[in-house]
Amino acid sequence: MPILARYPTHAQAIDAARALIDEGVLAAVSNAMLNRGEWLPGMNVGRPPGEFHVTVIEPTQLDLARAIIRQLAEVQPVAGAPSDNWPDPHDLDLTKLPPQNLPPCPNCGTTLPPDAALTACPSCAEPVDVVELIVTQHGPEALEPCYAAGHPSATSTGVTEPTWPTDETLASLPLTCPACRAPLIDLAPEGACPACANPYNKRAMIDRLLAAE
Ligand SMILES: [Zn+2]
Ligand SMILES: [Zn+2]
Numbered sequence: 001m002p003i004l005a006r007y008p009t010h011a012q013a014i015d016a017a018r019a020l021i022d023e024g025v026l027a028a029v030s031n032a033m034l035n036r037g038e039w040l041p042g043m044n045v046g047r048p049p050g051e052f053h054v055t056v057i058e059p060t061q062l063d064l065a066r067a068i069i070r071q072l073a074e075v076q077p078v079a080g081a082p083s084d085n086w087p088d089p090h091d092l093d094l095t096k097l098p099p100q101n102l103p104p105c106p107n108c109g110t111t112l113p114p115d116a117a118l119t120a121c122p123s124c125a126e127p128v129d130v131v132e133l134i135v136t137q138h139g140p141e142a143l144e145p146c147y148a149a150g151h152p153s154a155t156s157t158g159v160t161e162p163t164w165p166t167d168e169t170l171a172s173l174p175l176t177c178p179a180c181r182a183p184l185i186d187l188a189p190e191g192a193c194p195a196c197a198n199p200y201n202k203r204a205m206i207d208r209l210l211a212a213e
Pocket of ligand 2: 196
């Protein structure tokens with residue numbers, strides 16, 4: 001499967017894959033860490049851990065998929081962030097963090113509140129950057145639960161909400177029967193495969209594609 005784009009977090013990769021699926025492009029999310037075995041020797045050198053790839057299942061949709069990803073990059077530019085794909089870390093909802101990951105104030109040792117916009121320690125008034133402290137102590141992946149906030153994604157809830165994708169979108173996607181690979185395009189969101197009579201569920205298929213497992 002051709003790799004279309006790379007993202008530092010699962011939530012961002014899911015956002016991109018969902019945008020593609022909304023346009024009728026069958027996309028999947030994969031975790032580069034888990035897929036490392038597929039790479040040629042030496043290929044993994046220099047790749048950051050926890051990188052998520054968005055791939056296109058149907059090679060004939062690759063050009064359309066590239067155009068959609070280009071558009072996404074144009075409407076969501078993030079200036080000054082650690083990487084092109086990262087949202088502003090000071091908008092993060094740090095209440096999603098495990099409390100033990102909240103950093104102490106480097107000056108007075110008081111545990112800082114889960115407030116990404118905090119600029120000074122509430123105890124000693126020294127300037128602090130809670131997000132930077134978390135990244136320094138636990139690595140950027142510690143912030144992943146915060147990026148997932150508000151995303152009805154596989155990471156945050158285990159399932160996507162039942163109304164997404166719409167039935168219309170599901171019908172347009174080039175999904176194939178999990179048992180016999182017969183095309184299921186234009187068929188109902190769930191039912192029996194017309195070729196082999198095995199049951200299929202298109203929303204469950206999409207959930208699996210986005211799960212990066
Ligand atoms: Zn302090
Ligand atoms: Zn079938």
